[in-house]
Amino acid sequence: MTKPHRGRIQAQGENLEESVTWAQDEPLSKKDGLKLLELLKSKLSKKELKNREKQFKQAQRFIENVQGGENAPSDITFLNRKTKHERVDIEIWSGTAFGIFLLLFIIWYLIG
Amino acid sequence: MGQVLYATFLENRRVYRLAKARWQRLFEQLLSAKQYTFRPFLNEKRMDGNPMFTAYVPAVDRALRIIQVDPSEAVAELDIKAWLDQAVMPEREDRVEELVIDLVLTNEAERLSKQLIDGWLIQGLSMVEMEKMIDELVVIDEEVSGV
Numbered sequence: 711m712t713k714p715h716r717g718r719i720q721a722q723g724e725n726l727e728e729s730v731t732w733a734q735d736e737p738l739s740k741k742d743g744l745k746l747l748e749l750l751k752s753k754l755s756k757k758e759l760k761n762r763e764k765q766f767k768q769a770q771r772f773i774e775n776v777q778g779g780e781n782a783p784s785d786i787t788f789l790n791r792k793t794k795h796e797r798v799d800i801e802i803w804s805g806t807a808f809g810i811f812l813l814l815f816i817i818w819y820l821i822g
Numbered sequence: 823m824g825q826v827l828y829a830t831f832l833e834n835r836r837v838y839r840l841a842k843a844r845w846q847r848l849f850e851q852l853l854s855a856k857q858y859t860f861r862p863f864l865n866e867k868r869m870d871g872n873p874m875f876t877a878y879v880p881a882v883d884r885a886l887r888i889i890q891v892d893p894s895e896a897v898a899e900l901d902i903k904a905w906l907d908q909a910v911m912p913e914r915e916d917r918v919e920e921l922v923i924d925l926v927l928t929n930e931a932e933r934l935s936k937q938l939i940d941g942w943l944i945q946g947l948s949m950v951e952m953e954k955m956i957d958e959l960v961v962i963d964e965e966v967s968g969v
Binding site (some may be wrong): 722780781782783784785786787789791792794795801802803804 | 863864865867868872873887889891895896897901903905907909910911912922924
């Protein structure tokens with residue numbers, strides 16, 4: 711059965727298409743999103759990483775700064791503007807990602 | 823660089839809405855010739871220009887995404903990039919071919935965008951033809967590309 715919260719973080723360009731995906735029952739947390747971003751970086755060569763150094767930082771900042779979670783469908787592109795289309799894409803296919811869901815759950819639990 | 827249109831769109835919500843409305847109008851004008859309908863297909867609630875405007879056109883089963891960039895990020899006099907991608911549609915399993923245009927908005931960048939959108943949605947160019955059009959219109963300075 712298809713999981714309700716799905717998406718992909720992708721490094722793309724002329725000669726590259728590398729990605730990490732998620733598919734789960736609960737929304738993807740910021741912490742897990744950042745972990746996936748690091749996992750994607752680990753799959754790239756030094757040169758591929760260098761061409762996207764700033765874009766990975768922008769993607770990290772995006773995940774860290776999302777307010778209340780980002781809802782699907784969403785596709786955010788961080789392009790190396792000095793290149794044709796070397797980039798990092800964050801795609802949220804369904805559900806929600808990058809919220810502080812655990813914290814909210816704990817607060818809800820404590821209040822309840 | 824030519825005069826940047828809506829240069830403060832990231833600082834001023836009113837300016838942002840005006841910039842978005844300009845894309846909407848431009849798109850409606852382009853599509854009116856064929857009487858195509860369209861609808862946004864991505865979450866556009868964030869007011870960061872990424873994306874500024876999205877449209878799915880059922881008549882040709884193609885999509886368009888415009889990313890409008892902060893003028894301070896410009897790397898060239900005329901700063902516009904474009905590429906073909908595949909968009910995820912929430913209500914269907916397969917993907918839709920998508921033209922993505924990423925630009926600092928000037929009159930010249932807008933003019934090139936119109937040509938690209940026309941080729942993609944009105945003329946219905948093939949992927950190969952569209953790649954060729956992008957290569958011809960969107961020139962990358964090899965010295966700064968470093969790739």
